[in-house]
Amino acid sequence: MTDVGIDRLRDMRIDRLHASNSGGPASRQAYRALRDAIIATELEPGQRLSENELAERLAVSRTPIREALIRLRDDRFVQIVPQLGTFVTRISxxxxxxxxxxxxxxxxxxxxxxxxxxxxxxxxxxxxxxxxxxxxxxxxxxxxxxxxxxxxxxxxxxxxxxxxxxxxxxxxxxxxxxxxxxxxxxxxxxxxxxxxxxxxxxxxxxxxxxxxxxxxxxxxxxxxxxxxxxxxxxxxxxxxxxxx
Amino acid sequence: MTDVGIDRLRDMRIDRLHASNSGGPASRQAYRALRDAIIATELEPGQRLSENELAERLAVSRTPIREALIRLRDDRFVQIVPQLGTFVTRISxxxxxxxxxxxxxxxxxxxxxxxxxxxxxxxxxxxxxxxxxxxxxxxxxxxxxxxxxxxxxxxxxxxxxxxxxxxxxxxxxxxxxxxxxxxxxxxxxxxxxxxxxxxxxxxxxxxxxxxxxxxxxxxxxxxxxxxxxxxxxxxxxxxxxxxx
DNA sequence: GGCCAGGCGCTGGTATGTAAGTATGCAGCG
DNA sequence: CGCTGCATACTTACATACCAGCGCCTGGCC
Incomplete structure (x- = not known):
């Protein structure tokens, strides 16, 4: 059974994984950058965000941007409206x-x-x-x-x-x-x-x-x-x- | 300014968006299906999940599966180890x-x-x-x-x-x-x-x-x-x- | 027989392409 | 002059393709 080897290794790496936490480096970096920018109101409440523009500005592809925006949506820092746009939430x-x-x-x-x-x-x-x-x-x-x-x-x-x-x-x-x-x-x-x-x-x-x-x-x-x-x-x- | 029109419309749709909540239908469905399966231990603690296999089984591409797994990781229901696999968390x-x-x-x-x-x-x-x-x-x-x-x-x-x-x-x-x-x-x-x-x-x-x-x-x-x-x-x- | 090295097949991370839907702005009509 | 309808240029959602890294297996060596 090949899984037991994998399991053992995985268990050993939990700490490292846990510490470095989630997603790849690009995804994580994008999340932090966007979150910080929103909290600092560099991205103003109500402002429309474009995945393409953010991807270009952070010099990554749209994928990590998307993943970052998903987390930010769960945090209620952005609202994603399908086929319309992604907006920085206004302060409520x-x-x-x-x-x-x-x-x-x-x-x-x-x-x-x-x-x-x-x-x-x-x-x-x-x-x-x-x-x-x-x-x-x-x-x-x-x-x-x-x-x-x-x-x-x-x-x-x-x-x-x-x-x-x-x-x-x-x-x-x-x-x-x-x-x-x-x-x-x-x-x-x-x-x-x-x-x-x-x-x-x-x-x-x-x-x-x-x-x-x-x-x-x-x-x-x-x-x-x-x-x-x-x-x-x-x-x-x-x-x-x-x-x- | 074009944004004000968008803004107004967006505000009107917040409720709908909020109710239907997050991500597209495929992504949302994948999240719920996986979460339910994990809680019901149909997916057993410690089990290795494959994005490809899940995508095939739920008849969607890897993208919505990935988004679901990201949310599940934030919920601590799975651990994603790069280049190794995604695992249902053991009960701790x-x-x-x-x-x-x-x-x-x-x-x-x-x-x-x-x-x-x-x-x-x-x-x-x-x-x-x-x-x-x-x-x-x-x-x-x-x-x-x-x-x-x-x-x-x-x-x-x-x-x-x-x-x-x-x-x-x-x-x-x-x-x-x-x-x-x-x-x-x-x-x-x-x-x-x-x-x-x-x-x-x-x-x-x-x-x-x-x-x-x-x-x-x-x-x-x-x-x-x-x-x-x-x-x-x-x-x-x-x-x-x-x-x- | 035991051990080490390299190819192989898998993984998730990232990049890009395709599809579907929406508001906008203009053109043409009443 | 005002209104209606369509072409267009955007958006996100989803699908696909490519990449780097890792464990495993096997073949060759000692």
């Missing part, structure tokens, strides 16, 4: 709130678990992360903070033993980031974020699930507060009109 | 627990919302659903119950105003269903399910979020209880070995 208040709901539900559940399972060593690592966040914020390095912010939230899920929670949260988080990119970075915004991270961390150190959850929930909801202002500023980016 | 205890975690987190958060937002009319509809469940269970109609079960849980998310919660839950739920299909249906299992649905419903009628959440959480965890027995029965279907 409902979609943003949906993303918020999913992220909040998963991360809050995870942080509760983390509060009961966390080892001191893990918490020390998180504490180091928060310290580095304070540093980069001191230099006003917004981009670097975004990376460390993701690492913090990923770390929470890791501590809970549910890294998958972060994977799912990260996929929907794009919708929140697109909104956040549109809001002018408030001066004290970053300091506040770091302070709240510290608060969550302290709750974990006290092994207090309720406090950890409450604090994290409040922390996650800060993003949403800017939503109405952004909608007023970029009405053409939104698919739902203002409520009278 | 961790993956099942991940799916359970996600579903539980989302649905429990949703049911809390539902408890505060639900209108009497909505609850009456749910009550009707539970009654119909009791009927079909009386006839031992497992398949019909599965449909009504999904409708109940979808209804909970709908009541919460977060239908997206059910969409995400449903995607990961496949992993739980694959396990459930392997377990022999226990005689009183279905009655118990219906009774628990009724309990959740009563908690909602009392507008009691805590009770609703607690009951639902217990309800959702019933599936997991059969996991060890199934792993003992089908060790070759699992990717992780038994713990000594």
């Amino acid at each position: 208040t409902a979609a943003v709130e949906d993303a918020q709901f999913i992220r909040e539900s998963l991360e809050c559940a995870a942080v509760r678990l983390a509060a009961t399972r966390a080892q001191d060593g893990d918490l020390a690592a998180l504490a180091g992360l928060v310290r580095r966040q304070a540093e980069v914020v001191g230099h006003g390095d917004y981009g670097r903070f975004a990376v460390l912010d993701d690492e913090f939230h990923a770390g929470l899920c890791e501590l809970a033993g549910r890294p998958v929670a972060w994977e799912v949260a990260q996929r929907v988080k794009g919708h929140l980031n697109r909104v956040r990119r549109l809001s002018l970075p408030q001066p004290h915004y970053l300091d506040e974020m770091v302070a709240e991270h510290r608060e969550v961390l302290e709750a974990l150190e006290r092994r207090d699930p309720d406090a950890a959850e409450t604090t994290l929930r409040h922390h996650l909801r800060m993003v949403l507060s800017a939503l109405p202002a952004i909608r007023a500023q970029h009405p053409d980016y939104f698919q739902d009109e203002e409520r009278g | 205890t961790a993956a099942v627990e991940d799916a359970q975690f996600i579903r539980e987190s989302l649905e429990c958060a949703a049911v809390r919302l539902a408890a505060t937002r639900a209108q009497d009319g909505d609850l009456a509809a749910l009550a009707g659903l539970v009654r119909r469940q009791a009927e079909v269970v009386g006839h031992g109609d497992y398949g019909r119950f599965a449909v009504l079960d999904d409708e109940f849980h979808a209804g909970l998310c709908e009541l919460a105003g977060r239908p997206v919660a059910w969409e995400v839950a449903q995607r990961v739920k496949g992993h739980l269903n694959r396990v459930r299909r392997l377990s022999l249906p226990q005689p009183h299992y279905l009655d118990e399910m219906v009774a628990e649905h009724r309990e959740v419903l009563e908690a909602l009628e009392r507008r009691d979020p805590d009770a609703a959440e607690t009951t639902l959480r217990h309800h959702l965890r019933m599936v997991l209880s059969a996991l060890p027995a199934i792993r003992a029965q089908h060790p070759d279907y699992f990717q992780d070995e038994e713990r000594g």
Whole structure:
């Protein structure tokens, strides 16, 4: 039986495969490039995308572009209308709130678990992360903070033993980031974020699930507060009109 | 500007598009067929799939098959290893627990919302659903119950105003269903399910979020209880070995 | 008999071609 | 002048062709 040889080999490569993840290099690269461009609103909400044009611009054929667009459709970043075109989704208040709901539900559940399972060593690592966040914020390095912010939230899920929670949260988080990119970075915004991270961390150190959850929930909801202002500023980016 | 005409039309068709959802008919059909076959273990865990063979069997070309496999990979139902093959994922205890975690987190958060937002009319509809469940269970109609079960849980998310919660839950739920299909249906299992649905419903009628959440959480965890027995029965279907 | 090397057949990844459908813009008519 | 109908130029969905990489098998060597 030839399959057993294949099976054994496959099992050995799962990690490598899992790490490098999905699709070929071209397909993966196209996905990331398009996703980033959409979140950065370099591709504007409502804009029509052409497979041919994208293929030409990224110097690949239409196939990997197509596969990337399929994933983006599943992520609700584009709408594909057969025989008509592919469009960057307009920002929908409902979609943003949906993303918020999913992220909040998963991360809050995870942080509760983390509060009961966390080892001191893990918490020390998180504490180091928060310290580095304070540093980069001191230099006003917004981009670097975004990376460390993701690492913090990923770390929470890791501590809970549910890294998958972060994977799912990260996929929907794009919708929140697109909104956040549109809001002018408030001066004290970053300091506040770091302070709240510290608060969550302290709750974990006290092994207090309720406090950890409450604090994290409040922390996650800060993003949403800017939503109405952004909608007023970029009405053409939104698919739902203002409520009278 | 030509885009505005397109835009207007597109907006009008969003509902249709959204309802009929993603990809062309061939692609969608392939996805559903493969997914169902995997969950029913007609395609066995660990089995190697060939794009060519699948294309031939479903009488389509490789393209829609590929698109279906991409979605299935994102769902973690297959692993695609370049230049080697595509394999039905073995059941992993961790993956099942991940799916359970996600579903539980989302649905429990949703049911809390539902408890505060639900209108009497909505609850009456749910009550009707539970009654119909009791009927079909009386006839031992497992398949019909599965449909009504999904409708109940979808209804909970709908009541919460977060239908997206059910969409995400449903995607990961496949992993739980694959396990459930392997377990022999226990005689009183279905009655118990219906009774628990009724309990959740009563908690909602009392507008009691805590009770609703607690009951639902217990309800959702019933599936997991059969996991060890199934792993003992089908060790070759699992990717992780038994713990000594 | 055991072992190593190279051809072979398969895989998925990518590129390109074909088909079907849609909005647009113009031409011709009322 | 306004409206209707068709030719056209796009779009995506699907089919096909080609490519690089890998495991396996077999033939030859030690």
